[in-house]
Amino acid sequence: MNTTILGIMKAIKLFMLDLDGTLYRGIIPIEGAVTFVKAIRASQRRVVFFTNNASKTPEAYIEKLSLLGFEPGQDEVMTSGDVTIEYLCSQRKGEKVFCLGTPSLLDSLEKAGVPLATIGEEADIVLSSFDLTLTYEKLVHACDLLRNGAAFLSTHPDINCPTETGFIPDCGAINALLTASTGKTPRSFGKPNAETAAYIAKKSRLSSREIAMVGDRMYTDIALGKRHGLWAILVLSGETREKDLVQTPRNEFPDLIFPSVKEIIPYL
Numbered sequence: 001m002n003t004t005i006l007g008i009m010k011a012i013k014l015f016m017l018d019l020d021g022t023l024y025r026g027i028i029p030i031e032g033a034v035t036f037v038k039a040i041r042a043s044q045r046r047v048v049f050f051t052n053n054a055s056k057t058p059e060a061y062i063e064k065l066s067l068l069g070f071e072p073g074q075d076e077v078m079t080s081g082d083v084t085i086e087y088l089c090s091q092r093k094g095e096k097v098f099c100l101g102t103p104s105l106l107d108s109l110e111k112a113g114v115p116l117a118t119i120g121e122e123a124d125i126v127l128s129s130f131d132l133t134l135t136y137e138k139l140v141h142a143c144d145l146l147r148n149g150a151a152f153l154s155t156h157p158d159i160n161c162p163t164e165t166g167f168i169p170d171c172g173a174i175n176a177l178l179t180a181s182t183g184k185t186p187r188s189f190g191k192p193n194a195e196t197a198a199y200i201a202k203k204s205r206l207s208s209r210e211i212a213m214v215g216d217r218m219y220t221d222i223a224l225g226k227r228h229g230l231w232a233i234l235v236l237s238g239e240t241r242e243k244d245l246v247q248t249p250r251n252e253f254p255d256l257i258f259p260s261v262k263e264i265i266p267y268l
Contacts, residue, residue, distance in 0.1 A: 002267075005256060008212075008231055009267045014204050015040050016230070018191075018215030019051040019061070021238020022261065024068060026164030030237050032262025034069040043268045047076055048200060052156035052190035052220060053170070054081030055102045055130040075203075080156040080190025081105055083199045084127070085112045087189055088153075098123035098145055100131045100138055100174060101155075128178060128186060129155040130171045139177065146182040156190030158220055162238050191215070192223030197230060214261065216240055222254050231255050233264070 017023060023033045040047050049065060049072055056064075058077045065072045088097065089112055098117040099106055109127075110116060117123035119141045126142045146152055159172035175186050189195045191213075201208060208229035215221025216238025225232025234254035236242060245253070258264050 005267050008255060011209060012045060012212045012231060013210040014046040014048060014200075014206055014212070016048045016050050016200055016211055016213045017261075018213075018217070018221050018238075019049060019065075020053060021162040021216035022214060022221075022235055023049075023065075023070065025162050025238075027064075027068075028164050029068050029070075030260055030262075032260060032265065036261040036265055037070050039265045039268045045268075046204065047072075048204065049077045050079070050191070050196075050200070052080045052158050053130050053161060054079045054084070054105050054155040054190070055132055057104045057108055058082065060104060078199070078203070080188075080196070081108055081129070083193075083196050084153065084155045084189040085109060085114065086199065087195060088112070088114050088125075088127075092125065092151075095124035096122070097125045097127050098142060098150070099127045099129065100134060100142055101127065101129040102132055105129055105155075123150055125151045125153055126178075127153045127155070128171055128174050130158070130161060131174060134174065139181075142178060143181045146178065146184045152178070152182075152184045152186040154186035154188045156220070157186075157188045157192075158190075158217065160239065162216075167239075191217075191220040192227055194228060197224060197228035214264075218244065218248070218252070218254075223252070225255070226252055233258065235260050237261070 061077045062072050096115045096117045126145050157172045158170040160167035161170040212231035213225040214233045216235050218240050222232045232254045233256045235258050237260040
């Protein structure tokens, strides 16, 4: 058995697991994923389910993960929306936000005390996310606000979201449209940004080298680990393919690569 892999696994106390493309596609668990999570728990390590997809509340993800057999705890599910909300409440408290987001995200923002603007109202901040309720009217108002000086924030930079039938446009694609129209680029808060690494370290009370990020995207999951000192474990069950790694610089290369989470189990 590979001693390098075993050495890395020995250092890990918390597995930070991406969802879409890593544990499931749409409503279908990836083969061996449920067993993998059970094996982590059996090895006395901890789990955090973290998704950049802020279109649903953590409670909704808990329900979905439970139905799929992952048995998440109430404090084990986090999203880029949580990280963004913490920033808004601590650093931009009281500023009005126009959000391109689902009703679930808007509800979470409102419950946290973030003032929300509707179409036609002025706002200090435009916040973009994975908006399954996106309309042209929303886009027009967001662009108007950005041109008039509103700050541009985004929950996450993912370009596509994997589903059981293929990829659909995600927040990064919406951001690209807004940027093309206004020339403004967003500040993002999900993976791979420092705020997410700090959020997980704070919640877990662990050092970065005791945490592993396991995911399928190079520019979010693996970049989070490589930029902020977490172990970076790539699985090839989602967006990234082996051929995509050919031109990857050494400092951006994953610490470990597996076909899927199923192949990690023997090393736990």
